[in-house]
Amino acid sequence: MHEAMLYEKLSDSRVQCHTCQWYCRIGQGKFGVCRMYHNRGGILYNMNYAKTSSVAADPIEKKPLFHFFPSTLALSLGSWGCNFHCQHCQNWEISCPPPGEPWLDSRDISPQTAIELAKSSHCQGIAWTYNEPTIWFEYTLDSAKLAKKNNLYTVYVTNGYLSPQALDTIGPYLDAWRVDIKGFSDSFYRELTKIPRWRGILEVTKRAKDKWQMHVEVVTNIIPTMNDDDQQLEGIASWIRDNLGELTPWHVTRFYPQHNMMNLPPTPLATLEHACDIGRKAGLEFVYAGNVPGHKDENTTCYHCGKLLVQRFGYQAEVTGLEDSRCRFCGAEINFRVGVAERRSS
Numbered sequence: 001m002h003e004a005m006l007y008e009k010l011s012d013s014r015v016q017c018h019t020c021q022w023y024c025r026i027g028q029g030k031f032g033v034c035r036m037y038h039n040r041g042g043i044l045y046n047m048n049y050a051k052t053s054s055v056a057a058d059p060i061e062k063k064p065l066f067h068f069f070p071s072t073l074a075l076s077l078g079s080w081g082c083n084f085h086c087q088h089c090q091n092w093e094i095s096c097p098p099p100g101e102p103w104l105d106s107r108d109i110s111p112q113t114a115i116e117l118a119k120s121s122h123c124q125g126i127a128w129t130y131n132e133p134t135i136w137f138e139y140t141l142d143s144a145k146l147a148k149k150n151n152l153y154t155v156y157v158t159n160g161y162l163s164p165q166a167l168d169t170i171g172p173y174l175d176a177w178r179v180d181i182k183g184f185s186d187s188f189y190r191e192l193t194k195i196p197r198w199r200g201i202l203e204v205t206k207r208a209k210d211k212w213q214m215h216v217e218v219v220t221n222i223i224p225t226m227n228d229d230d231q232q233l234e235g236i237a238s239w240i241r242d243n244l245g246e247l248t249p250w251h252v253t254r255f256y257p258q259h260n261m262m263n264l265p266p267t268p269l270a271t272l273e274h275a276c277d278i279g280r281k282a283g284l285e286f287v288y289a290g291n292v293p294g295h296k297d298e299n300t301t302c303y304h305c306g307k308l309l310v311q312r313f314g315y316q317a318e319v320t321g322l323e324d325s326r327c328r329f330c331g332a333e334i335n336f337r338v339g340v341a342e343r344r345s346s
């Protein structure tokens, strides 16, 4: 249990959490929407500081991050809970645990231990992933600060709904923002995630790039009948182009039936390829098909000279045509992060 960093005290021992865009007002003895922040006696506590549900040395391609330190390993840490309640969650056992303390049998990993583990596992960085990193914000912040001191890269795999205040707090210590833009309509986000204001995800994502110069990659899991219409896909692709730039990678990934969406079929390959076409027509230079190992749209080719630059199969990547962030054949800028850039401090 760790006192929350971003909250204000209200009257009658109530508090308001400022960690994510729910901005929960929480009465004495109650929890926020994510069930990981708890008001005890007018003080807000994060309940799962350092409480891990999952720990692994993953290829960075698994996040997926394709243009960020390719072929490296990231120490990947997940905790418990989520501020979304997605009907198709792939990790629902850890994101929707039963009420109580699901971490009782799990391992505490302090920020210092995480750094040591990353180094001993030959990882070049740390990723907070598997569940929403915002839900153990204080822990990820402490760990990110330590990671930067130890020359490790840092990654949020996020639904993008943390507050601008939280983003600005962790911004100086975060290198990559792997964000889901799950759809592009009020009705879709309301039905799938239950959040009230999905456009806040777009605002914070743009801020991560513009203000904090994070490397940004976007994922959209294409769910049959939910977000596979041209209007939403064109909306996402155009938004990425206009706000993050045409060199931003967009991963369109295959849905498999999970959790409360066992009634829908896996995404047909033709739908996935159509989504890739929509991205390219919108002007995005790097559109990738995900969860289809061996598909040609896993590879990176140069948009200028057409040469193969990175060949992938699932989580394996072989870099054949890059020189730093440029195509080694024609010199075109490819938007690869292979060194941690100088960061702004405000």
Ligand code: SF4
Binding pocket: 017, 018, 019, 020, 021, 022, 023, 024, 031, 032, 033, 034, 035, 036, 037, 083, 134, 135
């Ligand atoms: S992190 Fe978000 S969902 Fe959880 S208590 Fe804070 S505002 Fe509510």
